[in-house]
Amino acid sequence: MTNFNVSITTATRRRKLRDGKVALYPQYYCEYREPLTQKRRRRAFNRRKDAEAFRNALLLKVAEGSYMDERKAQTVAQAIEHWLQTKDGNVKPSTLMGYKVVVFGAIRGPLLMGSRQERADYTETGTPPKNARFIKLLGHIKLSDLTTAMIRVWHKTVTEQCGSYTANRAKSHLKSILALAEEDFSNRAPSMPTGLARARHKVRRLS
Known part of the structure; x- marks a missing residue:
């Protein structure tokens, strides 16, 4: 322009x-x-x-060419819901549930600090365990404000809390979610960060 x-x-x-x-x-x-x-x-x-x-x-x-009216911009949480709607009916129910566990727990957030099972139960029931603590993730951020640097910090947080397997799986889903939002709503997606560290210890998985 x-x-x-x-x-x-x-x-x-x-x-x-x-x-x-x-x-x-x-x-x-x-x-x-x-x-x-x-x-x-x-x-x-x-x-x-x-x-x-x-x-x-x-x-x-x-x-x-990435400008959009921030007052009308979707949040990451809304983009996730749109992405899940396209999966519903096109994948097995168990696969869809696996998607939800990852995208709700490790992308949208908040991320429950606890065990894999506690996070899975919280995602399914919405009831947190006693004395639960949470970490805010990407759900509240508008797509117009999301940057590569934010994604890098988010990936590091998920890696530290859940392990590199979950972090990389979530990053793959996030890339697909942002690509769909760009295709359907012209929300230009930021580049995925490169050179992300890989955990050297045995990881804990969300699902």
Whole structure:
């Protein structure tokens, strides 16, 4: 897309304090025309560096052709549900359940910290064990915000908690999930990270 610009403007915001004094705060705005609809958009930031980071990321997405309206972007969890719908009826019920155990437990999250059986039971019943602890994974992230670096950190977390077999199996499913979302909803998928470490110990599997 050509002739796309983002301007940064500033204004002074006034705020009355409890003691009656008035404090002045700078406010920064990124102003641009939304690339898809050409409607005017304005994003406010408290710091110039945050406004500049937003502008640079937005310019890069438009230049790469990966821009999408973040307000309409699906989350990873929604992309997972769409992917599972395409599998339902096309694979054996046991295979579908295996998919669900992996994608819900190791991609969508939250990831239950515990044994393989505890995670499988939680995925099937939705009832966590007593004193359960969880790790947030990718489910809440919008596809428009998902990056290769995020996937690398996620893969490392799953490897540490569940072993490399589960992490690599989940990565394979995630690649398929993102590819389907790109095909059906034009959510451009980030590249899968390379050079991921392989565990040297005996792994614990989700299923």
